[in-house]
Amino acid sequence: MTLTSATDVAVRADGVVLRYGRTTALDGVSLSLGTGVTGLLGPNGAGKTTLLRVIATAVRPDAGSVSTFGHDALRGPGRLAVRRRLGYLPQDPGFHPSFTAFEFVDYVAILKELTSRSARHAEVRRVLALVGLDSVRTKRIRALSGGMRQRVALAAALVGDPALLILDEPTVGLDPEQRMRFRELFADLGEDRAVLLSTHQTEDVMSLCREVVVLDQGRVLFTGTPTDLAGLAAGRVWTSDSRVPGALASWRTGSGAYRHVGDPPPGAPLLDPTIEDGYLTLVDLHTAEAQR
Numbered sequence: 001m002t003l004t005s006a007t008d009v010a011v012r013a014d015g016v017v018l019r020y021g022r023t024t025a026l027d028g029v030s031l032s033l034g035t036g037v038t039g040l041l042g043p044n045g046a047g048k049t050t051l052l053r054v055i056a057t058a059v060r061p062d063a064g065s066v067s068t069f070g071h072d073a074l075r076g077p078g079r080l081a082v083r084r085r086l087g088y089l090p091q092d093p094g095f096h097p098s099f100t101a102f103e104f105v106d107y108v109a110i111l112k113e114l115t116s117r118s119a120r121h122a123e124v125r126r127v128l129a130l131v132g133l134d135s136v137r138t139k140r141i142r143a144l145s146g147g148m149r150q151r152v153a154l155a156a157a158l159v160g161d162p163a164l165l166i167l168d169e170p171t172v173g174l175d176p177e178q179r180m181r182f183r184e185l186f187a188d189l190g191e192d193r194a195v196l197l198s199t200h201q202t203e204d205v206m207s208l209c210r211e212v213v214v215l216d217q218g219r220v221l222f223t224g225t226p227t228d229l230a231g232l233a234a235g236r237v238w239t240s241d242s243r244v245p246g247a248l249a250s251w252r253t254g255s256g257a258y259r260h261v262g263d264p265p266p267g268a269p270l271l272d273p274t275i276e277d278g279y280l281t282l283v284d285l286h287t288a289e290a291q292r
């Protein structure tokens with residue numbers, strides 16, 4: 001089942017708060033997700049996984065609301081209706097190592113209520129083919145490489161053709177070719193469904209995402225396009241022949257010139273900012289504000 005237009009709102013979260021004991025992992029998060037791939041960026045511990053778990057209905061927040069496809073995703077029959085339309089790739093999928101790839105995905109398909117055996121097996125073959133695992137479907141998971149296991153987990157998330165896909169760092173551990181294949185697949189999937197992708201790979205966000213949300217310390221710092229995020233560092237990236245103490249980041253590039261992000265000295269030759277520069281600038285400004 002897919003969304004029908006770019007303006008459809010798949011998920012609307014409002015004022016979501018979640019605490020683990022004394023740690024406030026989400027501190028009033030509001031966002032809306034439509035068709036296309038939305039990237040979720042943020043430093044370690046920002047609350048990305050927790051937010052994905054809330055949207056995937058794996059955990060209930062302490063406060064706030066989440067509406068998915070118009071259903072209340074936090075309680076009542078709406079929660080089940082939402083579960084039937086989402087696919088979730090968690091950070092640690094918890095494979096049973098002696099299952100084959102086919103058996104694992106088939107097991108997930110059973111949990112997803114695909115009861116007819118022949119239709120279910122056809123669906124398992126479809127998703128394994130989508131992620132390019134056709135030829136190893138009878139191999140045990142313990143014998144697969146980390147990248148292949150990641151693809152098995154993605155295939156499991158794709159069972160039943162969900163209209164909302166929630167992917168937690170799906171390209172971790174993949175080689176460049178595999179990462180490219182995943183990007184192609186995510187771009188295709190995002191054409192007619194909502195894909196929420198948590199990642200530390202800023203290049204994935206730049207090349208794939210229609211929108212990017214930056215979380216820090218459980219709060220949304222930024223929502224906009226990847227180009228807007230890069231634009232936050234406009235006028236703040238420059239080059240010189242030597243290291244500059246006090247810059248936010250400063251390193252010698254392969255060509256021998258230094259590249260800096262921060263407050264440039266007057267007249268410094270400026271460079272075009274990347275999304276990484278924008279992200280660094282945003283998080284640094286937020287940290288400085290929080291310390292004031």
Ligand SMILES: Nc1ncnc2c1ncn2[C@@H]1O[C@H](COP(=O)(O)OP(=O)(O)OP(=O)(O)O)[C@@H](O)[C@H]1O
Nearest residue numbers: 020023024025042043044045046047048049050051
């Ligand atoms: N089960 C838990 N019990 C206690 N604290 C937790 C638990 N899960 C997460 N936290 C804390 O909640 C905060 C947010 O964690 P979360 O895993 O959501 O961040 P993240 O942005 O996904 O981090 P990373 O990029 O490192 O995966 C952190 O301070 C983390 O230590």
